[in-house]
Amino acid sequence: xxxxxxxxxxxxxxxxxxxxxxDVASTTEEVxxxxxxxxxxxxxxxxxxxxxxxxxxxxxxxxxxxxxRDYAEKIFREGVKGIAVKKILVEKAVNIxxxxxxxxTIDRSNRKxxxxxxxxxxxxxxxxxxxxxxxxxxxxxxxxxxxSDYHLRYLSDELELSGDHAKQLxxxxxxxxxxxxxxxxxxVEINPLALTDKGFxxxxxxxxxDDNALYRHKDLxxxxxxxxxxxxxxxxxxxxxxxxxxxxxxxxGIIGNGAGLTMxxx
Numbered sequence: 289x290x291x292x293x294x295x296x297x298x299x300x301x302x303x304x305x306x307x308x309x310x311d312v313a314s315t316t317e318e319v320x321x322x323x324x325x326x327x328x329x330x331x332x333x334x335x336x337x338x339x340x341x342x343x344x345x346x347x348x349x350x351x352x353x354x355x356x357r358d359y360a361e362k363i364f365r366e367g368v369k370g371i372a373v374k375k376i377l378v379e380k381a382v383n384i385x386x387x388x389x390x391x392x393t394i395d396r397s398n399r400k401x402x403x404x405x406x407x408x409x410x411x412x413x414x415x416x417x418x419x420x421x422x423x424x425x426x427x428x429x430x431x432x433x434x435x436s437d438y439h440l441r442y443l444s445d446e447l448e449l450s451g452d453h454a455k456q457l458x459x460x461x462x463x464x465x466x467x468x469x470x471x472x473x474x475x476v477e478i479n480p481l482a483l484t485d486k487g488f489x490x491x492x493x494x495x496x497x498d499d500n501a502l503y504r505h506k507d508l509x510x511x512x513x514x515x516x517x518x519x520x521x522x523x524x525x526x527x528x529x530x531x532x533x534x535x536x537x538x539x540x541g542i543i544g545n546g547a548g549l550t551m552x553x554x
Contacts, residue, residue: 289497289508290517292335294377296493299471303463305478306489310379319360320353322378328352332359335375336368337517339412344368349381374515382489387480388447389413390457391494392464394474395428401468403427403439403461407447409480435465456488457481472501502527 297307313319323330334346341347346368348359367373389409395402405425406416425446427439440458464476477494502509516524526533544550
């Protein structure tokens with residue numbers, strides 16, 4: 289289950305990761321009201337579960353009420369990449385000194401958690417890997433021994449950070465690990481993690497929860513009834529009753545005793 293940016297940032301805030309001042313709006317009038325309260329300039333961010341929102345017109349910088357109204361109306365009307373936009377995150381614009389990338393994921397082949405970090409954030413990690421692979425720093429964490437301070441020090445050293453900036457990045461990385469464990473996540477990503485004149489700020493969030501662990505997170509599981517996200521209606525109903533359901537093309541139904549074996553047989 290993928291979380292929207294605003295949902296991920298609520299979790300970031302809960303775990304002490306700095307985020308910009310912001311709020312979610314469901315109408316153009318709410319966008320204007322929240323923009324006025326936060327103070328211009330603001331960034332309007334369409335809440336959709338697709339990449340490349342910025343290039344598709346889903347992220348806009350509004351410097352005044354007229355721009356906020358025009359951009360909000362356009363985002364709600366046109367959507368992003370064919371996906372309807374139901375919510376817009378309104379955030380205070382920040383002065384960016386440098387953009388970093390930081391994520392924690394699972395390396396299943398090595399059976400370890402894997403930190404990925406780069407001083408060249410703001411673009412897809414795949415693009416960084418293809419263009420400049422040496423810019424991506426990796427730190428493995430054995431789940432049996434857990435996260436240690438030396439993992440975090442190595443991470444900040446590899447990014448050539450020192451002093452308060454190094455300490456702040458280490459604290460953010462530690463929070464990512466806590467989120468990963470507490471929420472049964474497959475991925476916790478900040479891109480970009482912006483260095484500002486006031487320190488690091490998470491300008492985006494991407495969190496993916498293991499579907500098999502949703503029963504431990506009832507609030508997230510219940511949210512699927514109103515917003516199924518990437519799940520089909522049939523898959524949402526099946527989850528409600530504790531079944532695994534995979535939507536396929538065609539009109540023949542298969543009842544199997546194991547999803548992996550059944551899919552392999554098909």
